Amino acid sequence: xxxxxxxxxxxxxxxxxxxxxxxxxxxxxxxxxxxxxxxxxxxxxxxxxxxxxxxxxxxxxxxxxxxxxxxxxxxxxxxxxxxxxxxxxxxxxxxxxxxxxxxxxxxxxxxxxxxxxxxxxxxxxxxxxxxxxxxxxxxxxxxxxxxxxxxxxxxxxxxxxxxxxxxxxxxxxxxxxxxxxxxxxxxxxxxxxxxxxxxxxxxxxxxxxxxxxxxxxxxxxxxxxxxxxxxxxxxxxxxxxxxxxxxxxxxxxxxxxxxxxxxxxxxxxxxxxxxxxxxxxxxxxxxxxxxxxxxxxxxxxxxxxxxxx
Ligand code: SF4
Numbered sequence: 271x272x273x274x275x276x277x278x279x280x281x282x283x284x285x286x287x288x289x290x291x292x293x294x295x296x297x298x299x300x301x302x303x304x305x306x307x308x309x310x311x312x313x314x315x316x317x318x319x320x321x322x323x324x325x326x327x328x329x330x331x332x333x334x335x336x337x338x339x340x341x342x343x344x345x346x347x348x349x350x351x352x353x354x355x356x357x358x359x360x361x362x363x364x365x366x367x368x369x370x371x372x373x374x375x376x377x378x379x380x381x382x383x384x385x386x387x388x389x390x391x392x393x394x395x396x397x398x399x400x401x402x403x404x405x406x407x408x409x410x411x412x413x414x415x416x417x418x419x420x421x422x423x424x425x426x427x428x429x430x431x432x433x434x435x436x437x438x439x440x441x442x443x444x445x446x447x448x449x450x451x452x453x454x455x456x457x458x459x460x461x462x463x464x465x466x467x468x469x470x471x472x473x474x475x476x477x478x479x480x481x482x483x484x485x486x487x488x489x490x491x492x493x494x495x496x497x498x499x500x501x502x503x504x505x506x507x508x509x510x511x512x513x514x515x516x517x518x519x520x521x522x523x524x525x526x527x528x529x530x531x532x533x534x535x536x537x538x539x540x541x542x543x544x545x546x547x548x549x550x551x552x553x554x555x556x557x558x559x560x561x562x563x564x565x566x567x568x569x570x571x572x573x574x575x576x577x578x579x
Contacts (some may be wrong), residue, residue: 271291271295272331272338272382273353273368273453275338275339276352280294282339283339288332291335295332300558327384334382345500349371350370350440356412357412358408358412365408367379367380368380368382370383372415377415377416379422381401381402381405383426385391386512387425398456399421403435403443404444420433420435421433421435425576463487465482466483467481472491472496473496478555484498485500492525496555497524497525497557498523498524498557499530499557501518501523502521503516503548506543506547509534514534514537514544525567530566530567533560540575543575550577555573556571556572557569557573
């Protein structure tokens with residue numbers, strides 16, 4: 271939406287703005303919804319209207335887009351680029367900043383954020399600042415137009431976060447990014463050394479059922495919000511409602527080994543479970559323990575299932 275506003279497709283922020291915005295929003299949301307419904311992990315979220323804070327984001331995005339459309343329209347002799355891919359020969363880092371404004375001054379990088387922009391201490395997130403510093407570096411080497419002097423993080427809610435770009439800091443971040451790329455390349459083939467499992471990273475990760483790093487450390491998530499099990503199928507029963515209940519001998523995961531029940535998993539959402547039969551091994555991640563005593567486990571919005579053998 272911000273790209274369309276910056277490129278003038280939503281007009282100048284005047285009377286016809288709302289109509290233009292809503293049409294573009296409906297098209298963008300329909301595409302996101304199609305992608306989500308086609309994904310095993312995201313389909314459970316259902317229609318876009320039911321996504322967390324959908325209505326709030328809709329209103330805030332419209333307000334921000336109108337501001338941007340007005341601002342860009344008001345600039346005479348503006349020199350901007352919108353979502354341009356910054357890629358230089360011989361440089362492994364690439365980036366696509368939301369908006370680069372070379373004129374009117376100051377020369378700046380603006381990045382629009384729909385998610386939380388501050389960390390738990392109330393400070394602007396270091397990752398957002400780092401991202402803009404790397405964009406500044408790429409902008410300077412790709413365009414040869416000089417050095418951006420200002421970074422602007424634009425949240426959906428609240429004031430912009432503005433900071434001067436310190437080029438010593440840019441060099442440090444570029445150096446760090448290059449060394450992380452080298453470390454990554456050296457570690458390919460040894461996934462246990464590369465993976466950094468955490469509840470927040472692994473819960474939505476589509477690779478969690480097969481990731482060696484996650485399963486190497488799965489026991490450390492016991493008692494956390496991230497529940498995962500591996501086990502051998504003891505029984506399976508399909509109900510007329512299109513759900514399957516699987517008796518499992520748990521051998522690994524966040525739940526103590528022993529018998530448990532994977533209860534009422536929708537086959538339309540977990541088609542892999544159609545193939546389960548006694549003796550097969552499965553893994554499931556992103557579970558919810560419904561009843562500790564009865565060891566009854568149900569799916570959550572993040573559940574993924576893989577049949578191993
Ligand atoms: S499951 Fe593996 S690949 Fe996915 S976030 Fe966790 S550690 Fe990284």
